[in-house]
Amino acid sequence: MPPLVKFCGLTSPDAVDAAIRLGATHIGLVHYEPSQRHLDLSTAAALRQRAGSAVRVALLLVNAPPELTGKAVATVKPDIVQFHGSETPEWIAAVKQHVAIEAWKAIGLKDAGTLERMQKYRGIADRILFDAPAQALPGGTGTRFDWSLLKNHRHTMDWGIAGGLDPDNVAAAIAATGAPLVDVSTGIESAPGVKDVDKMAAFLKAARNI
Numbered sequence: 001m002p003p004l005v006k007f008c009g010l011t012s013p014d015a016v017d018a019a020i021r022l023g024a025t026h027i028g029l030v031h032y033e034p035s036q037r038h039l040d041l042s043t044a045a046a047l048r049q050r051a052g053s054a055v056r057v058a059l060l061l062v063n064a065p066p067e068l069t070g071k072a073v074a075t076v077k078p079d080i081v082q083f084h085g086s087e088t089p090e091w092i093a094a095v096k097q098h099v100a101i102e103a104w105k106a107i108g109l110k111d112a113g114t115l116e117r118m119q120k121y122r123g124i125a126d127r128i129l130f131d132a133p134a135q136a137l138p139g140g141t142g143t144r145f146d147w148s149l150l151k152n153h154r155h156t157m158d159w160g161i162a163g164g165l166d167p168d169n170v171a172a173a174i175a176a177t178g179a180p181l182v183d184v185s186t187g188i189e190s191a192p193g194v195k196d197v198d199k200m201a202a203f204l205k206a207a208r209n210i
């Protein structure tokens with residue numbers, strides 16, 4: 001079964017069209033002001049509408065307060081909210097009580113202890129996205145984590161990997177981890193926030209031809 005492929009941090013209609021044409025299964029829109037891929041809610045809503053049902057759309061939020069989370073979901077109408085900050089299971093459960101939405105939780109994978117601690121998201125997050133531990137920003141930095149940490153891990157939740165993936169390393173990352181979903185942002189850009197269609201195509205080819 002080829003892995004699901006999510007292109008995150010799309011900022012333009014052209015990038016959305018290319019992701020769909022090339023066959024990505026998911027796209028991500030970032031609403032987080034410090035990010036170079038930040039979209040205001042009306043721009044995110046327009047890109048989400050453009051995607052229609054051709055791909056699943058994730059809205060990435062970082063520690064957004066409840067009112068903002070509600071407003072963002074109501075405005076953008078994503079299929080998924082990707083919580084990419086330090087949101088607790090209680091936080092995500094509270095959001096899900098108000099809005100029926102698929103919730104992904106990004107986890108900065110530092111060591112084996114992280115794999116134990118993240119069990120508290122079981123039954124609350126619909127997918128865990130393993131990423132590199134937070135740097136200056138909590139994600140989107142092109143930083144890898146140690147893939148070998150997942151080698152013998154028995155997964156108890158749906159999951160995927162992110163963090164420093166690119167067309168040259170994604171096949172090795174899938175081989176090392178067995179990831180059913182790969183998520184990339186920096187690795188398919190020509191400049192921060194600008195997606196490169198050739199890199200998007202190369203990433204999909206590498207992820208699917210293993």
Ligand SMILES: O=C(O)c1ccccc1N[C@@H]1O[C@H](COP(=O)(O)O)[C@@H](O)[C@H]1O
Nearest residue numbers: 008035139140141142163164184185186
């Ligand atoms: O893209 C961002 O700017 C961003 C900001 C804050 C949190 C997460 C962010 N991006 C997500 O981080 C992972 C890994 O990205 P990369 O491939 O290493 O650049 C991915 O899910 C991005 O969408």
